[in-house]
Amino acid sequence: MGYRRGKSLSNDMEKQSHERETAVGTAGMVVSPHPVATDIGEKILKEGGNAVDAAVAIQFALNVVEPMMTGIGGSGFLMVYDNKKKDVKIYDGHTRAPKGVHPEMFLDDNREVIDFRKRSTHGTAVGIPGILKAMDTALEEHGTKSLADLIQPAIDAAESGVQVNWVLEEALQNFHYRLGKEAKAFYFPEGKPLNEGDSLVKEHLAKTFRILQNKGISAFYEGEIAEAIVANLKEEGGFMTLEDLKNYRLTVDEPIWGEYKGYKIASSAPPSAGGLTVIQILKVLEKFDLSQYDAKSWEKYYLITEAMRLAFADKIAYSGDPEFSDLPIKGLLHDDYIGERAKAVSFERRNDAIDYGNPWKYQEGEPKQVIRQPDDMEKSETTHFTVVDQWGNIAACTSTVEHPFGSGIMVKGYGFLLNNELTDFDANPGGINEAQPDKRPVSCKSPTILFKDDKPVLTLGSPGGPTIIGSVFQTIVNVIDHKMNLKEAIEEPRIFASSGPLIEWEPGISMEAKGEMESKGFEFGDEPSRIGNVQAIQIDHGKGRLYGAADSSREGKAAGITENQIKS
CATH class of the missing domain: 1.10.246.130 (Gamma-glutamyltranspeptidase, large (L) subunit, C-terminal domain)
Known part of the structure; x- marks a missing residue:
């Protein structure tokens, strides 16, 4: 099981990994790619919180422990199933383009496409972050706990320090070239990279979280955090203004529905393809x-x-943004x-x-010209986590800063990285996915819920840019067609x-x-x-059991809870 880590594991270590990565519960389940985040989500459920409460707390925690994958400077799609209403909604916190973008922004003076590494670590790559708005809106509509309470565990982790794990160590070794000056100084203290087992204290990030805790999510889009973002991006040649941040618009979308062998499938809608x-x-x-x-x-x-x-x-x-083009x-x-x-x-x-x-x-409509694009993009990384609560509600979220460490631009004094999601727009203009102001670039995020007889039976998702799609559908066919248990379905080697x-x-x-x-x-x-990092929960209504499984390609953890563990 440990082969995908690039390390051979002893039998004892493999057994410990398997025990950490799988769980059974009757009154709740949390699965995330990091033990700290899973433990925080589990605590929220045990304290009587619901799936959305736990998801918000997990998202903040992952900014502390998986900064190369996700964070408040990024975006995400949060899928919520409300078991009382029997309703699925997607809180689309996808990044939007600042007003200053234009279709030719990734071409040089000779109208040649700028090299991907260069264009993806420049200020012009940064889109308006939306994940906080998605979390805040979902919390407002479904949550039972205060934002301040849900941020606190992440503040505690940031201030007390978290251990660098092998995933972060590996990311620093492989993607150090993506880090800007501020991030390089933080992650390479005295010029040396952090290693597995080192303690990482994040005072600046904790300060930022405290501002959000006291003033609410609007403090990210207006005020001192927004001013710091814009000032940093101005230094890096970016387009973003205070007005862009203030005017960010979230949409709450219906999922795309499909069927496969008697199962109904709800998954992410455009602008995610x-x-x-x-x-x-x-x-x-x-x-x-x-x-x-x-x-x-x-x-x-x-x-x-x-x-x-x-x-x-x-x-x-x-594929494109449905606000800008008709899609077939x-x-x-x-x-x-x-x-x-x-x-x-x-x-x-x-x-x-x-x-x-x-x-x-x-169908009716007019096709737009298809423009071929350069095949120069590196594999992006992201994160996925999912929660089922005691009431049968589900939250499944895929969130990202796009490529490892995003743009590499860390906001000075505030401790978080900004995304490079505008590089998901076409580099060659003229097509359906060309860059335009207020537009959302095409994504591949695929938080997904399967239903049988109108009851949810499986929730899953994965990071990995385009490979997200391959990871999600292969896990589904492993469960449905090859009759694998959930952990087997996730661990079965994938192709893309x-x-x-x-x-x-x-x-x-x-x-x-x-x-x-x-x-x-x-x-x-x-x-x-x-390829990917699937986190999933299977729901067995007949047995009243929840089965959680985390992918061994990161340090994932599944945590199941029972009725007697929940505080009344």
């Missing part, structure tokens, strides 16, 4: 019935690869269109001609392909099947890599 693409892939796979193939067979790998390539070709062509959502999920796309899968070899289709045949021939792969996939795939024209990366 994640949910739509997950459902489109599953609809293509349903035409072939994956359950007849072994989980490690070449036929399974072949089908999921071609389904991904078809859906990603469409995603690249037709109905057409992309139309049964006749899915049938048409599925005909591209032959089993004989890789289909060299896979490209985007024409979903506009199946976008629209091209190259396949990313994790250690543990069948080498025999890999060879068969290569004989059919597929190309595999030279080395395996980690």
